[in-house]
Amino acid sequence: MTEATAEEYSPTNAPPLTKEQALSNLQSPDLSLRYYAAWWLGKFRVRSPAVVDALLAALEDETDRTEMGGYPLRRNAARALGKLGDLRAVPGLIKCLQCSDFYVREAAAQSLAMLKDKRAAQALMQLLEPGVAAAVQVPGRPHLTQPYEAILEALGAMGATEAIPLIEPFLEHPMPRVQCAAARAMYQLTRDFCYGEYLVKMLDSSNLQLRRVALADLGAIGYMPAAEAIAAAKVENSFKLLALKGLLEHQLQQESQGLFLTADAIRVMNLMDSLL
Amino acid sequence: MTATTQQLIRSVAEADSPAQMTAAVKKLAAAKDEAAIPTLIAVFGYNNPEAAAAAVAGLIALKEAAVPYLLAQIDDYNYGARAYSIRTLAAIADPRALEVLLSSAVNDFAPSVRCAAAKGLGNLQFCKLDPPQRQTAQTKALETLLLVSQDPNWLIRYAAVVGLEALAKIPQLQQPIQTRFAQILATDTEQAICARVQLAQKLGIEDKLQTEN
Numbered sequence: 001m002t003e004a005t006a007e008e009y010s011p012t013n014a015p016p017l018t019k020e021q022a023l024s025n026l027q028s029p030d031l032s033l034r035y036y037a038a039w040w041l042g043k044f045r046v047r048s049p050a051v052v053d054a055l056l057a058a059l060e061d062e063t064d065r066t067e068m069g070g071y072p073l074r075r076n077a078a079r080a081l082g083k084l085g086d087l088r089a090v091p092g093l094i095k096c097l098q099c100s101d102f103y104v105r106e107a108a109a110q111s112l113a114m115l116k117d118k119r120a121a122q123a124l125m126q127l128l129e130p131g132v133a134a135a136v137q138v139p140g141r142p143h144l145t146q147p148y149e150a151i152l153e154a155l156g157a158m159g160a161t162e163a164i165p166l167i168e169p170f171l172e173h174p175m176p177r178v179q180c181a182a183a184r185a186m187y188q189l190t191r192d193f194c195y196g197e198y199l200v201k202m203l204d205s206s207n208l209q210l211r212r213v214a215l216a217d218l219g220a221i222g223y224m225p226a227a228e229a230i231a232a233a234k235v236e237n238s239f240k241l242l243a244l245k246g247l248l249e250h251q252l253q254q255e256s257q258g259l260f261l262t263a264d265a266i267r268v269m270n271l272m273d274s275l276l
Numbered sequence: 277m278t279a280t281t282q283q284l285i286r287s288v289a290e291a292d293s294p295a296q297m298t299a300a301v302k303k304l305a306a307a308k309d310e311a312a313i314p315t316l317i318a319v320f321g322y323n324n325p326e327a328a329a330a331a332v333a334g335l336i337a338l339k340e341a342a343v344p345y346l347l348a349q350i351d352d353y354n355y356g357a358r359a360y361s362i363r364t365l366a367a368i369a370d371p372r373a374l375e376v377l378l379s380s381a382v383n384d385f386a387p388s389v390r391c392a393a394a395k396g397l398g399n400l401q402f403c404k405l406d407p408p409q410r411q412t413a414q415t416k417a418l419e420t421l422l423l424v425s426q427d428p429n430w431l432i433r434y435a436a437v438v439g440l441e442a443l444a445k446i447p448q449l450q451q452p453i454q455t456r457f458a459q460i461l462a463t464d465t466e467q468a469i470c471a472r473v474q475l476a477q478k479l480g481i482e483d484k485l486q487t488e489n
Contacts, residue, residue, distance in 0.1 A: 234325065238388060241431060245468045252467045261474055269475055276395040276435045 019046050026054045031064045035073050042080025052086045059092045070101045078104055082111025090117045097123050102138070106147030113154035121160040124151050128166040132173050148173070149181040153220075156185025164189055176202065176210050184217040196223035203233045211235050219243030222250020224264055231271040244272045277311035285315045294324050301327040305334025313338060313345045320357035328360050336367045343370045350376065355386035362389050366396025371405050374413050378420050381439075391435035394424050398442030418449050422456055430466045437469060441476035445483065454480075 017025075017040050025037035038058055041051050058077035066072060078096050081089040089111070096108035097120075105127075112120040127146045135148055152170060155163040167189070170182035180202055187195035200223075202214035212235055218226045219242060230243045248268045255262060284304040291297035301319050304312050312334070319331040335342045346365050351357040362380055365373040373396065380393035397417045402410050421443060425436035437460070444453040457473045464470055 236325075236388075238431070241434075245430075248468050248471060252471055261471060261478065265471060266475060269472055272434065272472075273395070273438050276391045276438060 019048070019051070022046065023051060023054055026058060031073070034058070034061075035064065035076055038073060038076035038080050042076070042083040045083055047084050047086065049086075052081070052084060052088055055081050055084075056089060056092045059096055071099065071104050074099065074101065074104045075107045078107035078111055082107075082114040085115065087115060087117055090115060090119050094120050094123045097127060102141070102143050102147065106143075106150050109147050109150035109154050113150065113157045116158045118158050118160060121155060121158060121163060124155050125160070125163050125166055127151050128155075128163070128170075132169045135170070135173055135178065144175075144178075148178050152178070152181040152185045156188035156221075159189065161189050171198070176205065176207070177213055180210070180213050180217050184221055187221050187223065193225065196221065196226060199223065200226050200229050203229055203235075208235065212239050215239050215243040219246025222247050224251065224268075227264075227268050227271055231275060237275045241272055241275055244268050244275075248272070278309065281307055281309040281311050285312060288315055288319070294327070297322065297324055298327040298330060301330045301334070305330050305337070308334070308337055310338060310341045313342050314349065316342075317345060317349045317361065320360040321351055321354055323356065332360055332364050332367075335364045339368055340370050343368060343372050347373065347376060355384070355389055358384070359386065359388040359392055362392040362396065366392055366399065369396070369399050369401045371400045371402060371413060374400060374417070378416060381420055381424050387429055387431055390424070390427075390432050394421060394432065394435035394439045395442075396439070397421055398439035402446070414443075414446055414449060418443060418452065422452070425456060425460065430469060433460075433464070433466070433469050434472055437472045437476060441479065444476070444480055450480075 017037070019041075022037040022040050025033045026041075028034055028037070038055060040046075041055065055077045058073050059081075061071060061073045061077070064071065064073040074096065078093060081093060093108040093112050093115075096104050097112075099105055099108070109124065112124065128148075128151060135144055135146065137143070138145055148170065152167055155167060164186070167182055167185050171179055171186070173179055173182065180199060183195045183198040183202075186192070187199075196218070199214045199218050199221075203211055203218075203226075205211055205214070211233055215230060215233060215235055216239070218230060224247055227244065227247055230240055230247070233240060248265060251262060251265045251268065255265070281304075284300070284307055287300040288297065288304055291300045297319075301316070305316060316331040316334050319327050322328070335346065343365065346361050346368075350361050358380075362377070365376065377393045377396045377400070380389050381397060382390075384390050384393070397420060400413070400417065402414055405413055417439075421436050421439045425433055425440065427433050427436070437457075440453050440456065444450050454477075457477060460473050461470055464473075
């Protein structure tokens with residue numbers, strides 16, 4: 001969610017790779033080259049059937065393993081597939097939701113959120129089935145049993161209204177970040193303003209990280225009543241501008257062919273101007 | 277420097293919590309004393325956004341008097357502080373800031389600094405310059421904003437459109453700016469940028485109608 005907001009933006013960190021090289025590097029005996037190529041193909045959104053095929057094959061990789069049993073190449077391949085927008089990736093990503101590596105499951109859920117294909121709803125819902133009580137920290141690891149934030153966001157993004165009864169209890173999860181993800185999904189699935197206001201309240205949190213999360217969520221759902229609260233939030237302007245851009249885009253999509261601007265769209269742009 | 281200002285500067289130096297710092301800076305800003313300028317600028321480097329916002333407001337209120345200090349005291353090693361300086365210079369709009377805004381808009385690595393500079397370039401009070409100087413300055417501002425409007429980063433392009441909109445108030449510059457706006461509408465893939473161009477065009481037409489009536 002924060003990729004485009006990094007303040008230390010540097011246009012020169014791209015290595016001299018070409019599409020062909022990246023594609024052939026995915027088969028390289030050098031594991032680090034494979035790992036990097038998978039990232040690169042997603043980052044530069046190299047959309048071609050051959051790339052999708054190669055990345056789908058990389059989702060099954062067994063050679064690149066971490067000491068903890070993780071699958072680094074699978075993680076990057078799953079992340080890249082979300083960015084390429086090819087729905088052929090959906091079955092492979094659904095399979096990744098069962099991977100033993102938490103970060104593969106997380107990457108797959110995030111990519112399924114981008115692809116918004118409802119074929120994934122059932123598999124995502126299964127991960128929520130055990131309920132909030134099972135959503136606890138894995139001993140000795142910095143994450144929960146499942147990538148709950150990504151799962152909730154994916155179900156909201158793909159409009160899986162049948163998941164509402166499974167999502168709602170997560171508003172009571174002890175971790176505010178998970179609550180935010182649940183509120184975001186609930187708003188997308190019900191359009192009930194109470195969930196938007198839930199996120200607006202999070203903007204007053206004493207935790208900067210959480211304020212950033214709430215901002216990103218409000219931008220993602222395009223919750224227009226939050227515009228002024230976003231502009232006034234105690235967060236870096238770059239994050240606020242990105243959230244307001246989300247509101248603006250949402251507003252523009254609702255307008256007829258964009259030949260005129262609504263008062264709401266103008267209101268958001270005036271706020272954006274003031275933050276430059 | 278009055279005794280009060282001295283006292284207020286000391287309380288900024290002695291503040292030992294972010295809240296105390298913010299309160300002290302607000303009081304110092306409210307004094308509207310030019311002697312406070314270097315202290316207010318120094319606040320930009322303290323990583324306290326609320327205090328920095330109060331310092332920006334205080335410096336803007338002091339207008340042209342703050343400009344030489346702001347230009348001399350730009351922090352080359354802290355982009356957060358630099359963004360506050362550029363925002364303040366942009367808001368005061370004194371054309372002595374032209375060179376700094378030109379180079380910041382193109383060369384700074386931090387998007388926040390580049391955005392503030394791009395916005396500022398459109399709003400400078402060019403009328404304060406002598407006619408020959410004025411024309412050169414306007415041309416440079418235009419060329420720079422046209423270049424910046426092609427940046428890969430959407431936020432920089434957005435700021436360039438905001439700068440160009442302001443610059444389009446100058447009659448001689450309207451033609452190239454309208455041409456560029458039409459190009460952006462035809463090619464930019466970001467809806468937000470196209471919407472901002474449409475807003476600029478709408479405001480431009482409204483301005484024109486007002487002056488004609």
